[in-house]
Amino acid sequence: MRTPQDIEESAPCTGTDGHGPQSDRFARILERISDGVYALDRDLRFVYANPQVERMTGKCREELIGRNVLEIFPQAANGDGYSAHLRALRENRPVSYRAQSAATGRWIEATIYPDEAGLSVYVRDIDEQLRAEQALRESEARLATELNAARRLQDISTLLIQEGDIDALYHRILDAAIDLMHSDMASMQMLDHSRGALRLLAWKGFHPDSAACWEWVTVGSRSSCGEALRTGRRVVVADVEMCDSIAGTPDLDAYRRSGIRAVQSTPLLSRSGHLLGMISTHWRDPHRPTDRDLRLMDVLARQAADLIERTHTEAALRDSQERLATALLASETGTFRWTIQDDVLEWDESLKRLFGLPPEQPIRGIADFLDFVHPADRDALCAEVDRAIRERANLIKEFRIVRPDGAVRWISDKARAFYDGDGRPLYLTGACRDVTEQKQDEQHQRLLVAELSHRVKNTLAVVQAIAGQTMRRSASLEDFANAFGGRLRALAATHGLLTESGWRSADLSRLIGKTLEAHGVGNGDVILSGPELGLAPKQALALGLVLHELATNAAKHGALSLPSGRVGITWELARTEDGPRLRLDWAERGGPPAVAPRTEGFGMKLIRHTASYELEGAAELHYGSEGLRCAITIPWRGGEAAPITPALA
8 A cells, every 4th residue: 555655756747736636536535545644734723634644533624623632632632642743843753653443443544754845644543453453363372272282181191101100190190280271270080989989099289278178079978079979970069159059168178278169079980980189270260161171171081081092001001910929929820821832931030940050041932941940851751741732732741850959840731722713822821830749748648548557447447456365365245345445445545645746756755644544543643754855656565554554453453442542654765775764663552451363364465565566675573462563675776757557367
C-alpha cells in the first residue's frame, strides 16, 4: 500500500497550488482506499480526512476540518498518539504508533510523515492482525506446552523401560503430573487386593498428617480417591469446601491441613481393565482442570499403571525366583542347558555348587562335564544320553561324580531334548539332584532288611531253644506257660529298648529297670549303682535273658520273695589289655539263705551258658546266708552291632 507521501511525491503537478486533473484523480483514490488518511497543518489542525478516518473517529469530515487533534482525541493528550505527532514535527522524521480507537475499540496503527505544510498521517486498522497475532502467540504457547508435556511423557516412557529406582520413578511421575495439570501437589496409590484399600506409594506437597490420614484409603473414605475407588471412574472436586459429601469428614480436615481446595483422582487401570491404583493432583485454589489437561493426565495414568503393573510382575517374578532358588538349594538341585550343535554347556550356580565348583568357573562343553563323572559310569551315561536324543525320550539316569575335593556323590539327572522343524536336536535341558543320602539310605535299608532277616532267624532259634529247655524242665503245662511266657516277655522288653535306638544299642540301667519292672519289683526293693553304658544289640538280648532268670529266681526263692528282701546291682567298666570289660554284680540280702541245688535247673544253666557263649565271658554264682550272689564279667561292646546266635543249641 502506497502512503499519502508516496502519492504526493510521485504525482506530477499541474500548477503551483497542486490542483488539476491529476490531483483530483489521487483525491478520488484516497477517498476509496480502505485505510484512513488525514493531513494536519503545523498547528496540528485537520486540513483533510478521508471517509475511513470518519469511521475510525466516529466524526464526520465537517467536524474534523480545522480542529486540533486534541479536540478530536482529548483522551490522547498524554498518550502515544499525541506524542508521536509532536515528535514527528520536532524531529522531522516519520513516526509510527499503535493505539486503540476510543470510538470503535479497535486497534489501529498510524504512520506520521512530516513536510513543510504539516503532517500526513496514514492509519491502518490492525485489530484483526493483532487478534491473529494474539491467537498465533496463544497457539504457539499451547504448542510449546503440548510439546513440553509430550517430552515429559516421553521421558517417563523412557524411564519405565530402563532399570532404575522404582521409588524415584514414582516421584518423577508425580513431578510430571504436577507439571501437566498445573497443580500444586500430587499423590499416587496402589490397590492392595488383600485389604481392598489404596496404599499411599508417593506424594508431594502434603502435610505429614495428611499423608498419614491417607496412608490407607478404603471405599468408606469421603476423599476423591475413595470415591474413585468406589465408582471406578475419575472424580473431580473443584472446591472441597463446597462439596457436601466431604463436609464434616476427617478427609476435609486432611485437605485443610495441606491447604488443598481442589482435587482430581484418576484410576490407574491395567491393560486388561483391572484397577491397580490411583493418581491424584491437588490445587491450593478452587480449580477445574480443562479437557486438555485431563487428556494428558489419562496418558500419564496409562504410564503410571504400566509402572505399577510392572512392579507387581517383577515382585511376583522375584518371589518365584526366590522360591525356585530356595527349592533348588534345599533339594540340592541344579539346572543346565546343553546346546548340542555348538557343544555349549550352561550351568546355573546351584549345579556348580552341587559339583563343588566356584560360581566363576566356566564349563565349556560336554567333555568338561564328563570329566566329573565317575569313570565307571561314563559309558553308561553317554549311551543313555544318545538314546534319549535319538528316541526323543526323557533322560532319567543316576550316576556318580567325583568332586574336585575327591568326594564321591550320587547324581540323579532328568533331562529332555528339544528339536527344530526338521527334527534336528537343538539343545538338551534338565536338572541334576544330589541323591547321595538317598542312595546311602537305600543301601542301609538293604542292610537292615538283611540284618532283620538274620535277626529274626536267630531270635526264633533262641525262642525254640528256650521253649525246648523250658518244656523239658517243666512239671506241668502251667509251669511251662509261666516260665516260657516270662522269658519271652524279657526278650520282648529288650527288643523294645533296641527298637527305640534303631537297634544300635540299649542302655544298661534301663535294661535292668525293664527286667525288674516285669516282676513287679519297686524302686525300694532294688539299689542300682553304675555308670551310663550302652550295650550292643547281641549283648543286650543275652544279658536281658540272664537278668530275667536272676529276677525270677529272686522272686520265687530269694530275697524278693520276702518283704524285707533287697537286691543290689552294681556295675563298672574296667580297662584291660584285651579291651574294656564290663563287670556286673547281683547281690541279694534280707531274704532266705541261698542253698546250692543238688541238680542245676534250666534258669541257672541258661545264666552260665549265656554268659560263656553268648557274652563270651563268665558268670560266678555264690550261695550264702544273705542270699544269692552272681558276678558276671564280659567284654564290653557298647553300641556295636553284632549278629545274634541262639543262646542254647
